[in-house]
Amino acid sequence: MSNLKKLAGQTAIYGISSILGRSINFLLIIVYTAYLSKEDLGAFTAIYALIGFMNIVFTYGMETTFFRYSTGKNLDPTRVYHTSQSLLLTSSLVLGSTLYLAAPWLADVMNYPGQAYLFRWVALLLSFDAILAIPFAKLRLDNKALVFASAKILNILVNVALNVILIIGIPYLIQAGTIPDGFLGYQSDWGVEYILLANLLANGLIIPFVWWKAGFFSFKLEKEIIKPMWSYSLPLLFMGLAGVTNELISRLFFEYLIPDNFYPGLSSRAAGGVFGANFKLAILMNLVIQAFKYAAEPFFFKQSGNQDSPALYAKVMHAFILFCTCLMIAISVNLDWLGPLFLRSPGYESGLFIVPMLLMGYLLLGIYFNLSIWFKITDKTSYSFWITLAGAIVSIAVIFFFVPIWGFLGGALSTLACYLIMCAICFFFGQKYYPIPYQTGKYIGYLILAFGLSYGGFYLDLGEPMLNFFAKNSVLAIFIGFLFIAEKDSIRRLAQK
Secondary structure, X not given: OHHHHHHHHHHHHHHHHHHHHHHHHHHHHHHHHHHOOHXXXXXXXXXXXXXXXXXXXXXXXXXXXXXXXXXXXXOOHHHHHHHHHHHHHHHHHHHHHHHHHOHHHHHHHOOXXXXXXXXXXXXXXXXXXXHHHHHHHHHHHOOOHHHHHHHHHHHHHHHHHHHHHHHHHHHHHHHOOOOOOOHHHOOOOOOHHHHHHHHHHHHHHHHHHHHHHHOOOXXXXXXXXXXXXXXXXXXXXXXXXXXXXXXXXXXXXXXXXXXXXXXXXXXXXXXXXXXXXXXXXXXXXXXXXXXXXXXXXXXXXXXXXXXXXXXXXXHHHHHHHHHHHHHHHHHHHOHHHHHHHHOOOOOHHHHHHHHHHHHHHHHHHHXXXXXXXXXXXXXXXXXXXXXXXXXXXXXXXXXXXXXXHHXXXXXXXXXXXXXXHHHHHHHHHHXXXXXXXXXXXXXXXXXXXXXXXXXXXHHOOOOOHHHHHHHHHHHHHHHHHHHHHHOHHHHHHHHHO
């Protein structure tokens, strides 16, 4: 029992630190939309999507490989740690140097002429992230949950503080005459540069602390360990690339597919900034899904040996859909005031109409997580790669075909279509290999109704702000009332327990 309590406590710490970190980073969108141009937001959207892709390349599944070879291969964990960290340090030096030298070419390809320094910083940032991956993994392996969480939160707080100082603080002091213009080489025309610089400094500053707490390593490249680790990690690399494609492809390519002035007065990069900022609002749903994953994954595995587990998994799915459909409607109908609350400059509201669709996309991602339990507990994890790859292909096809025609809507549709096809494929094979008694027809009905009400409430406009607020939220109340009627038998059974 003490081990289970310890596991539960550590799971809570990891979950809270991750969700808190995502929430704090999410709030930076208020700073960016208030103080930076839409072009800077577009650059931020595209460059950080590129970083997301390249992070997979720089770490190539080595974190998971480290866990596997430190615990289940009868190897000395210390040898695995030294070899894993030495391998990542070597590959980061090679990949980082290559990217650093290729920065002028990459700046031209991505339409940042004369700004090669941005991609040199990206090379350094990716290298820092990679050489932190194994020490962070070792902290988890050594059950140092508090140290892990503290380091993560400290890193985020330093990043946020640097963002605020560089984007708000120093310009304010210059304008007030407290410090001279050009103080310490400060460039008043920089925007996305300071986002990258803050991130780079925060990650660089945390390296000595994390390495110290994880234990400094000796540089060793043991061939007998490296060869099987490479074989194990390579499929993880391709799986990771397929997964990140689903998440980031629309934000990476949006500005390159949307024509200038597709939206009057907006350059393609500014349009990408509007798209990326509105995408951030949908992360409110993703935060809930992340919290659910931290709680549900160990629970699912713990229950897998129970003969009643399929019925239990169906009940979890049922409750998940009920809660998240309500959340989707609640956010969608209140976007008229939530949008301006987070997106602080005029013009961003032109993209708010895609948020309900993105919320639905993330809800489907949560459903996919529920569905995916079948291949996790039947050891058919190879299906994960093929399902994710199918989603990536659909996502790429939709964004390249529809963004030039439909703009923001095409980008949002790629997310919805990707996770919809993943859910459909996962459900089909799941019912074949591990049948779970989902109430599929009812779920589809709830999802369609909630999606329709989300857009109905979003577009509902009675003129007066307060009247609008009550009218829009009455849509949510009607849906909740409908669920109480439709689920009255389930609620009665629950009350009797």
